[in-house]
Amino acid sequence: xxxxxxxxxxxxxxxxxxxxxxxxxxxxxxxxxxxxxxxxxxxxxxxxxxxxxxxxxxxxxxxxxxxxxxxxxxxxxxxxxxxxxxxxxxxxxxxxxxxxxxxxxxxxxxxxxxxxxxxxxxxxxxxxxxxxxxxxxxxxxxxxxxxxxxxxxxxxxxxxxxxxxxxxxxxxxxxxxxxxxxxxxxxxxxxxxxxxxxxxxxxxxxxxxxxxxxxxxxxxxxx
Amino acid sequence: xxxxxxxxxxxxxxxxxxxxxxxxxxxxxxxxxxxxxxxxxxxxxxxxxxxxxxxxxxxxxxxxxxxxxxxxxxxxxxxxxxxxxxxxxxxxxxxxxxxxxxxxxxxxxxxxxxxxxxxxxxxxxxxxxxxx
Numbered sequence: 001x002x003x004x005x006x007x008x009x010x011x012x013x014x015x016x017x018x019x020x021x022x023x024x025x026x027x028x029x030x031x032x033x034x035x036x037x038x039x040x041x042x043x044x045x046x047x048x049x050x051x052x053x054x055x056x057x058x059x060x061x062x063x064x065x066x067x068x069x070x071x072x073x074x075x076x077x078x079x080x081x082x083x084x085x086x087x088x089x090x091x092x093x094x095x096x097x098x099x100x101x102x103x104x105x106x107x108x109x110x111x112x113x114x115x116x117x118x119x120x121x122x123x124x125x126x127x128x129x130x131x132x133x134x135x136x137x138x139x140x141x142x143x144x145x146x147x148x149x150x151x152x153x154x155x156x157x158x159x160x161x162x163x164x165x166x167x168x169x170x171x172x173x174x175x176x177x178x179x180x181x182x183x184x185x186x187x188x189x190x191x192x193x194x195x196x197x198x199x200x201x202x203x204x205x206x207x208x209x210x211x212x213x214x215x216x217x218x219x220x221x222x223x
Numbered sequence: 224x225x226x227x228x229x230x231x232x233x234x235x236x237x238x239x240x241x242x243x244x245x246x247x248x249x250x251x252x253x254x255x256x257x258x259x260x261x262x263x264x265x266x267x268x269x270x271x272x273x274x275x276x277x278x279x280x281x282x283x284x285x286x287x288x289x290x291x292x293x294x295x296x297x298x299x300x301x302x303x304x305x306x307x308x309x310x311x312x313x314x315x316x317x318x319x320x321x322x323x324x325x326x327x328x329x330x331x332x333x334x335x336x337x338x339x340x341x342x343x344x345x346x347x348x349x350x351x352x353x354x355x
Contacts, residue, residue: 001261002254004313005305015310026308052307060263064300064345074306151228151304151317177344215307220300220320223254223263 003058003221011053011163011170011192021210022078027052035107035203037126046103046122049115049196054157055165055181060223062182062189067154067219068114070138073212080209090213091149094139097200102127107203112138112213117160118194119172126198134160151218157181162190170194181219228304228333230280234319236262236299237274237287251278252316252332254301262299270296275321275330288336289321289328297322302329 008015018028029050030038041048056063072087073079079086094111101109102125115125115135126135136155141147148155162176164187173182173190182189233251240246247265249255258264270293278285299321305314320329327345328338 001256002301002303002313002316004311005307006311007307007309016308054307057311065302068307180344216304217307217314218302218304218317220302220318221254222298222300223261 001059001223003056003063003219003223005217005219006055006057008053009051011165011194012168013053020075020078020212022076022212024075024078026075027215029112029197029199032199032201034201034205035104037104037109037198037200039198043103043105046125049125049198052195052197054193054195054217055184055191056219056221058183058221058223060183061221062180062186063219063221064180065220066157066179066181066193066217067151068136068157069148069150069154069216069218070112071150071214071216074214075212077212078210079212080207081211083212086211087213089211091139091147093200093202094137094147096202097128097137097140099128099200104200104202109200110202110205111140112199112215113197114138114155115196115198116155116158118163118170119160120196125196126200134158154216154218157193157195161193161195163192163194164190165192228317228331228335230332231334232280232330232332233278234316234330234332235276235278236319236321237276238262238265238267238270238296239272239274239293240269241271241293242269248276249299254316267293267296269293273299273321275299275319275328277330289330291321291323295323297324300327302331 016027032038039048073083077083097110099109117134138148156179159176162173163170236249238247255261273296275289302318303314305312318331
């Protein structure tokens, strides 16, 4: 039996179902303005983020070695350039990111970022000081083993993302392990991974238009 | 582009028993559906060898690049990639891992082999999962 991943916007909630340019269905991060980010509610208050919950349907064991990376968009491309160039742009933006502010008020934050701390405070979420430990910029670590741009350099799901679905109430897992999501009902490892996403656009960006990329999860399973 | 690895090989698991009469072989590059088809549900008593077999898609030649003695075998794991998006996603198999007491060895569909020592918490995962 293959093991499937189930992705939703809230715990046990609706699946992502955004209509994307080109005709595919997926996740629309939204529109970012120069020196801002998306989704954005209040830049001054550092609010606005896309939540994502991941669980699975394994029946024997937890899934293990869970990690995230981006790759060239594989849907019907509907962006402003090409799928290959968009992938390069995502990587370059991640590599160039140099902000000191979680809300990009200095205009130097750029790229797609995943914040893996389910319980992070509003003030600290996406803080550049947390990049590499709790938050991860895809393309950031060129020259290091972890930049999230292929299977080899993928970002492992951190323990701080692991949550147990306690009859509809999310509870932090008691003894989570990096990269492992437990079966349904596993309060120890947690049976969900919860994380937050933003796309940051640097103040100096000159090229507009829709960009598209695949976000991929790698995982191992028995049954 | 569903997976970022070039599929040059098919992969399957094989269990060889000492009595030579009841060897078990999985499907090429898929886990199987019935319990009798899945590695997780095969008996390990009398096991002589556990093997990852790989078949070159171009030549059809089958090799056994990863194997271990039966007493050292713990389990097989499939490695899969899935694009995050809509609801329930199965993705594609890209690797097969042979887990022994101390080492995990994964053969990928593009021909790469990765080996690593098992961590303490991984061993606990195995012993919890199978009650050994």
